[in-house]
Amino acid sequence: MPNPSPDLEISGPAVDDDIRRLIQRYGVDKVQEAIKQQTARRRGPIPIADWPELTSILREDARLWLEGGDPFTARSNRSIALVFAEKHPGHSFASTRDRLMRKLRERRRYYTLVEAERLSEEKYPYTENLRAIRALLETGTLHDSWDRLLRLREGSLADYKAKFGEPPASMTMQELVAEAGKPITPAPASNVLQTLTGSSPKR
Incomplete structure (x- = not known):
C-alpha cells in the first residue's frame, strides 16, 4: 500500500x-493509468476555429446594426458561408459551407452584438452602447455578465447626470464613464459666501 x-x-x-x-x-x-488516460488522444473531429476569419464580416454587421440597419436580412448566412467556403474550402466545399451556415445560424447574432458593444464603447454615442448591451441580454448568452455590465454603465450614467446634468448626445460611453468618475470641483469659498448672503466678496 x-x-x-x-x-x-x-x-x-x-x-x-x-x-x-x-x-x-x-x-x-494508479499513476501510470492516470498518465495514460490524460495523454490519450481524444476521439472525434478537431474543432475548427472559423470565427477569427469572420471578424471583418461581423464588424461590418455591427456597424450596420449600430446605424439602425438589419445586417441579418441585408446579408444571409448562406451568402456569407458561400464566400467563406470559396476562400477556405478545406477538405470539402460543401461541408465547409454547411459548417459555416450552422455556426452562423447559431451564433452570428450574438457575435455581431458583441462586436457592436465593443465598437460603440469608443466610437458611437453612449446610447448605442446601452442598446447593444440590452440586445446582448436578450440573447440569453452570458446573461449575468452582460447584466452586471449594464448595471455598471447605467450607474455611470446616473453619476454623470447627478454631477453634470444630461450628457451630450454625441458623448461615447468611454468618455461618459471617465467623466462620471471625476470628482465635482467645489466652488471657491468666497463664491459660496456670496451665494448664501447675496453680497459681493470683500476686497
Missing part, C-alpha cells in the same frame, strides 16, 4: 520530483 506523502503539495523542482511524490501517495499502477 502506498505511503501518504505530507509534502505532495510541494511543486518541483523537476517533473521527476512531482512524479515521485505521486507514486508515494497513489502507487505506480
